[in-house]
Amino acid sequence: MNMVESVRTVFARSLQLSGRASRSEFWWFTLFSILAAILAGLVEYGIGLDWWIEMGSHPLSYIATGPLTLICVLALLIPSITVTVRRLHDRNVTGWVAIILLLQYLPMSDVTTAQSLGFIGIAAMALNLILLIYLIGRGSEGPNRYGPDPLAPPSQADIFA
Helix, strand or coil, X not given: CXXXXXXXXXXXXXXXXXXXXXXXXXXXXXHHHHHHHHHHHHHHHHHCCCEEEECCCCCCCEEEECHHHHHHHXXXXXXXXXXXXXXXXXXXXXXXXXXXXXXXXXXXCCCCCXXXXXXXXXXXXHHHHHHXXXXXXXXXXXXXXXXXXXXXXXXXXXXXX
16 A cells, blocks of 8 residues: 555545554555645745744743644544554554553643653653554454454455455
């Protein structure tokens, strides 16, 4: 699956939490999302629409954002969640594990040092790392409780149905 096929598939199934997503579908869409956000940010910067938001007391703890980036992130939010859930299904893991991604948005006072992160911040980072390892791994071969293998060739019955 190439990037164009992946993006089309993810948007076509953007409200579907059932089924499975292959690694290529997930990672091509992730790359597309990152590139779209970068492009939106560059356009905002170029036309002067960027906002600087302070994320902590460190001089480098500012984030640039703007209306185009916000629209881009909101447009990609639901499809990103659903493809993550389907990717976890491909690993034969419940989609509820994707809630781990929300932990990174817990409020932290200052994210400049590990000491200031506190236990919740460090736990969130560790859980996100574990989730990343799950998302990188190969899916379970053959059908599992979430559906057929997305990499399996279609059977004769599916072709002539």
